[in-house]
Amino acid sequence: MAFISSGYNPDKPMENRISDIGPRHFSEFLPPVIKNNKGKWLWHEILEPGVLMHKAESGDEVYTVRVGSARLMGVETLREALDVADKHCDGYLRFTTRNNIEFMVDSKDKVQSLKDDLQSRKFPGGSYKFPVGGTGAGITNIVHTQGWVHCHTPATDASGTVKVVLDELFEEFQNMRMPAPLRISMACCLNMCGAVHCSDIAILGYHRKPPVIDHEEVDNLCEIPLAVASCPTAAIRPSKTTIKDSRTGEEKSVKTVAIKNERCMFCGNCYTMCPALPLTDAEGDGLVIMAGGKVSNRISNPEFSKVIVAFIPNETPRWPQLAKVMRQLVDAYVNNARKYERFGQWAERIGWERFFEITGLEFTHHLIDDFRDPAYYTWRQTTNFKF
Amino acid sequence: MPKHETPLLDQLESGPWPSFVDDLKRQAESRHQKQNEIEYQIPVDVVDDLLGLLELSYKEGEVHWKHGGIVGVFGYGGGVIGRYCDQPKEFPGVAHFHTIRVNQPAAKYYKTDFLRQLCDLWDFRGSGLTNMHGSTGDIVLLGTRTEQLEEIFYELTHNMNNDLGGSGSNLRTPEACLGESRCQYACYDSQELCYQLTMEYQDELHRPAFPYKFKFKFDACPNGCVAAIARADLSFIGTWRDDIRIDQEAVAAYVGGELKPNAGAHAGKDWGPFDINKEVIDLCPTECMSMENGKLVINNRECTRCMHCINTMPRALRIGNDRGLSILCGAKAPILDGAQMSSLLVPFVKVEEPYDEIKEVIENIWDWWMEEGKNRERLGETMKRQGFQKLLEVTGIKAMPQHVQEPRHNPYIFWKEEEVPGGFDRDIKDYRLRHPK
Numbered sequence: 001m002a003f004i005s006s007g008y009n010p011d012k013p014m015e016n017r018i019s020d021i022g023p024r025h026f027s028e029f030l031p032p033v034i035k036n037n038k039g040k041w042l043w044h045e046i047l048e049p050g051v052l053m054h055k056a057e058s059g060d061e062v063y064t065v066r067v068g069s070a071r072l073m074g075v076e077t078l079r080e081a082l083d084v085a086d087k088h089c090d091g092y093l094r095f096t097t098r099n100n101i102e103f104m105v106d107s108k109d110k111v112q113s114l115k116d117d118l119q120s121r122k123f124p125g126g127s128y129k130f131p132v133g134g135t136g137a138g139i140t141n142i143v144h145t146q147g148w149v150h151c152h153t154p155a156t157d158a159s160g161t162v163k164v165v166l167d168e169l170f171e172e173f174q175n176m177r178m179p180a181p182l183r184i185s186m187a188c189c190l191n192m193c194g195a196v197h198c199s200d201i202a203i204l205g206y207h208r209k210p211p212v213i214d215h216e217e218v219d220n221l222c223e224i225p226l227a228v229a230s231c232p233t234a235a236i237r238p239s240k241t242t243i244k245d246s247r248t249g250e251e252k253s254v255k256t257v258a259i260k261n262e263r264c265m266f267c268g269n270c271y272t273m274c275p276a277l278p279l280t281d282a283e284g285d286g287l288v289i290m291a292g293g294k295v296s297n298r299i300s301n302p303e304f305s306k307v308i309v310a311f312i313p314n315e316t317p318r319w320p321q322l323a324k325v326m327r328q329l330v331d332a333y334v335n336n337a338r339k340y341e342r343f344g345q346w347a348e349r350i351g352w353e354r355f356f357e358i359t360g361l362e363f364t365h366h367l368i369d370d371f372r373d374p375a376y377y378t379w380r381q382t383t384n385f386k387f
Numbered sequence: 388m389p390k391h392e393t394p395l396l397d398q399l400e401s402g403p404w405p406s407f408v409d410d411l412k413r414q415a416e417s418r419h420q421k422q423n424e425i426e427y428q429i430p431v432d433v434v435d436d437l438l439g440l441l442e443l444s445y446k447e448g449e450v451h452w453k454h455g456g457i458v459g460v461f462g463y464g465g466g467v468i469g470r471y472c473d474q475p476k477e478f479p480g481v482a483h484f485h486t487i488r489v490n491q492p493a494a495k496y497y498k499t500d501f502l503r504q505l506c507d508l509w510d511f512r513g514s515g516l517t518n519m520h521g522s523t524g525d526i527v528l529l530g531t532r533t534e535q536l537e538e539i540f541y542e543l544t545h546n547m548n549n550d551l552g553g554s555g556s557n558l559r560t561p562e563a564c565l566g567e568s569r570c571q572y573a574c575y576d577s578q579e580l581c582y583q584l585t586m587e588y589q590d591e592l593h594r595p596a597f598p599y600k601f602k603f604k605f606d607a608c609p610n611g612c613v614a615a616i617a618r619a620d621l622s623f624i625g626t627w628r629d630d631i632r633i634d635q636e637a638v639a640a641y642v643g644g645e646l647k648p649n650a651g652a653h654a655g656k657d658w659g660p661f662d663i664n665k666e667v668i669d670l671c672p673t674e675c676m677s678m679e680n681g682k683l684v685i686n687n688r689e690c691t692r693c694m695h696c697i698n699t700m701p702r703a704l705r706i707g708n709d710r711g712l713s714i715l716c717g718a719k720a721p722i723l724d725g726a727q728m729s730s731l732l733v734p735f736v737k738v739e740e741p742y743d744e745i746k747e748v749i750e751n752i753w754d755w756w757m758e759e760g761k762n763r764e765r766l767g768e769t770m771k772r773q774g775f776q777k778l779l780e781v782t783g784i785k786a787m788p789q790h791v792q793e794p795r796h797n798p799y800i801f802w803k804e805e806e807v808p809g810g811f812d813r814d815i816k817d818y819r820l821r822h823p824k
Contacts, residue, residue: 003534004426008541013461018544020589023490026578029498030568039567039576043702046651054569062569070407072529074414074434075506075515082499082506095495095519097564097613123409125400136652143522148444149437150470150486150529152452157444159407160399167402177655192720194522195618198728230763232723269723275454282448295617297609299670299695302616304726316445317395339658340670340695374725 031092033062033106049174050132051111063111064104067118067130068141068166068173071099072149072159077129080121084130088114098141098183100134133174137181139330140173142166144186145193147205153268154188155205155285156314161322162186165203168323169330179337179346182330183294190267198293200343201329202305203322209284210235210264211277215243218256222274227257230273235263265371287312287322291329292344303344308359310366325361332359353386389415390432391439395446411438414515425511429480429532433514436480437530440472458485458533460540464595466551467536483532484514487539488525488552490585493578494565495520504547512539523602524562524613525552550589556763557595561585563605564612566625572697573607574625574710575738581605583742584749597753598760598769608706609694615715615729620766621749622715622729627707630687631696637703638663638683649699667696711737714748716778717767727767732778734789748782755781776801 009015027035037056044054052064069081081101085093088110094102103114118130134140142165145151147158165184166173172182185196188205196202218224228236239258242251257277266284270277279285289312293305312321329343336358337346347355356363369375389412399408415434422431430436440451456469468486475482489505505526509515514530521527531539543549552560561584564570566577584603585592591601604615607625615622640646641661647654648661663683668676675689676696683703685696697704714736715729736744752766755777760769770778779786804811 001428001430002426004428006538006541007545008537010537013537016545017462019462019550020593021544021548021550022586022589022592023582024492024501024549025582026493026496026568029492029496029501031496034496034568039573041567041569041571041573042705043571044650045647046654049655054571064569068405069519070405070410071518071520072407072410073517073519074410074417075510075517076413076417077410078502078517078519079506082502085499091499093497093499094565095497097524097562099519101519123400123406123413125406125409126403127400127406127409128403129405131403131405136654137649138655145522146518148441148450148452150452150484152450152454152470154450157441160445163399163402163404163407166404170403173404175655176652181652187720190720190722192722195614195720197720197726198614198617226762267722271454280449285448293617295611295614297611297616297691297693298698299672299693302611302728304728314448316448317398339653339666340699371725 029092029094031062031090031104031106033060034104036060037062046136046176047111049138049176050135051115052135053108060106061108062104062106063108064102065111065114065118065132066096066100066102066134067132068128068134069099069101069130070159070163071144080129084114084117084121088117096141098134098143100141101130131170131173136176137178138172138174138176139166139169139178139182139184142184142186142203143194143196145188147188151188151193153191153271153279155207155280156188156287157316158186158188158205160317161203161287161319164319164323165326168327172330178334179339180342182333182343184326191272196290197304198295198302199305200291200294201326202290202293203326204288204290205285206288206311207266207268207279207281207285208311209279209281210259210261210266211268211270211279212281213256213259214276214278215241215254215256216246217276218274219254221276224255224257224274227270227274227277230269232267232269233263233265235260236270282314286314287319289322289325289329292347294342294344296342299340300342300345305344307367308355308361310364328359328361351386389438390435391442393438393442396438396442408438411516418515427510428512428535428538429514429530431480433480433484433530434516436478437484437514437516440474440478440481443474452484456485458536460536460551463551463593465554465557465593468554469533470530481530484530485533485536487513487528487531487536488521488523488554488560489528489543490550490552490560491520491524491526491562493563493581493585494568495524496565496568501547508539508542508547512542523552523559525560551593553592553600555595556597556599557593557601558588558591558597559600559602560592561603561605562613564607566605566607570607571701572610572625572694572706574627574706575607575712577605577607577623577625580623580712580738580742580745583740584745587746588749591753597757599763599765601753601756601766609692610698616718617728618718618720619729620716620718621752622718623712623745624715625710625712626692626735627710628735629707629709631685631690631707632705633683633685634703634705635682638700639681641700641703646700646702650701667699670695711735714745716752717765717770719765719767724768724771727765727771729767730770730775731789732782732784734787751782752778774801 289309290305518527563581604619
C-alpha cells in the first residue's frame, strides 16, 4: 500500500489551494425534461405505488420511479444504481430527503422496463436492492442516523432497527392503503441528528443509566466547568476523589465530578462535553417510541411527537418487540383513522385514553411529562375525558 | 472467507428491505477482489473490520466508537468528523475511521459521471462506504484516515469542483426541497435560493464562529418536504398572498369521479366515491370554501394556505401567482431544553435576486445571536431566553398578530421606561407629600 499523492503538497498547503467553492450548481445535474420545464409544472399523479407522473405546461411528462435504499451504502451498490440510471435514464438520478432514489424517464413506454430492472435486483440474502414504492398514503423509507456503525453516543443501532421495521412493514412500502402518509423516523440518541421529534412515529435510542465516571481521566480529558455547565438539570458538581494510579499503583487525589443520579435525565450532553463520562450500557440502553408528530401544515398545524412507549430493550439482531409494537401501531391506525387523518390527528380525535386501548399499549407513569413548565400543560385540565 | 464471523449481523440479510449487511459484505469482498487493480490508500480490510466491530456491538449491546477527535483540512473548521474505535488491536482497519461531509447539489439531482468520479475517489482513498445522504443533506463519506483528508479535499476541489459541507459550530450545509424543478406547488425556486445563500455564506459554513450549529432549510411550500419548520434555525417556507387559481371544469371532473383525488395517493384502498364536501370543504381548517351553483368558491382572504384542497385536487386548484416565502426561526431537536418548532418572524417576502431583504434578516439575527448566544445555545434557545420581542427589535420588524398563536396569558409585560409617561425615576419625597408615613 504505497502512498499516492493527489498533487497536494504538505509543505506548501496554500499552493494551488482551492477553497470556499461550495457545491456544484444543481442545474448541471438536471435531466433535460426537468430542466426544460422547471417552474412550469401543472399537476402530478401517482400512477401506481412508486411511480409518479408530472405534467408540464409544455405537454411534457416526466415519469419517476422511486425506490428505497439502505442509507448505508457502499460504492459497489451505488455504482449499480448509476448503471441503472445510465441504461434507462440517460445518466441522471436523484435522491430524496428520506434516502430514496428516484429514476426519471421522459416517456411512459420507458417505465415498465426500468421498474422491472429495479425490482429484479437482489442481494444474495434475498433482499431487494432497489424496491419500488414509497409514495402516497403509505410508508416511505425511514430516515435514520448512524447508530453503532459510526457514532460515539448511540443507545442503539440505527441501520439494524430500521431494517427490522421495514422488513415488518414492507408491504406498506409498496402499497397506498393508509389514511394519510405515515412518516417513520429513527434517531439513535437524544441528539436526534435525524430530528425525529415531528414524525408520525419515531424510534429513538435512549440511555437509562447515569454516566459512569472515569475519575482518572476527567481532569485530563475535560474542562470540568464545561462538564458541570452542560448538565440541564444541574446534577453534576465539581468534586475530588482519591484513586489508585493505574500505572504506578499509588494513591493520589484527583479533581473530578460528582453526579446526583436522581437528577439525571440521561440526555448525554455531559458526555458530549466530557469523554470521561460515558453513558452506554447494555442493560440501560434501548428504545423509546414516540408518535403523533408531523411537519406539514396540511389541515392542522405541525406537531411534536409524544412518547407512547417508554422503553424497548435492544434485542439484537432483530428487535422482535420493536417490530411487534410497530405492527400494532400501524394496524390500529389503518383500521381506525379516517381518510386524510394523520396518525396524531387520529389519536387526538379519539382521545389518548382510547388510543392506548385500541393500540393495546400499556400506559405507565413514564408517559406523563414532568420536565419543566411545558409539562403542566400536558396534564388534563378539564372534566372532558372518556371512561 | 470473511475475516470475522458475524452470526448476529447475518440475521439481518433476510427479509425484503435492502440489507445493509449484504451491502457491507459486498463492499468488503470487492476490495479484496480489486486489490491488485487498485492501490487502496487505507487498509483493504477496512469494511471487514467494520463488520467485526459492529458484530461486537450487536453482541454486547454497546457502542465501540470513541469520542471524536479534532481532524480536518487546512483553513477549515468543519466538514470532517474525527472517529476512532476503542478496539484498534482487534480491528485495525477501523482504528481511524473519519467522516467527510461533501456538500450535495441542492435537492440531490446528479449526473452519473459525477457520482462515478466520487465513487472512484472514495474507493481509492477511503472505505467506499457512504450515506446517500446524511440527515442534514450532505453526501457522507464514512471512514478514512487522517493522512488522506488533504488528498481527498484536493481531488474534490481540483478534479470535481466541489466543496466540503459543514460541521461543528458553523452554518451547516443548507438543503432545499426539489421545488420548481419537479413540483407544481413550488412558491419559489428553493434550490436557487439554497445555492445562492450557500455561496454567500461560505465563510460561515467552513469556519466556526457561531455559538453552536446553525441550519437553513428551504421548503418551497407549506407541505414541508424537507421539514424546515421542525429542524432549521431559519426555515424558509414558500407561500403566496393572492388567490388560489381554480379550474372549475377540473373541479367538476373530481366531483364526477373522472379524476382521482389526491393525485392517486389513496389508490390502495377503496375509500368510496370522492365527496368534495366531506373530503375538502368540511376539512378546510378555516371554513373558507363552499359550493355555490355547482362552482367551488374560496374566500381567499380567510385562507391560511394549508395546502389540503390543493393537494387533494391538484388538477383543479393551483397556488396563487403573487408568490414568495415566510421566514420562521428557532427550530431544534429536544436536546437540551425540549424540542422547538420554528416561530413565524417574516410573514411574506418576495424571492428576488440579489435577495437583499432575506440576507438582511439573516445577518441581523446572526449579529444578535453571536453577541448574546451562550456556548452551545441554538438560536431557538436564545430566543426563548431573551424573548420574541428581542428578536423583533434586532431585526427591526414590527409586532403583528401573525406572530402569535394567541396573546400572552399573563400581564407581566416588561414595559420599557420610554413607553411609560414620566419615566421610572420618581422622588420619594414627592410621593410622601401625597402619602405620609
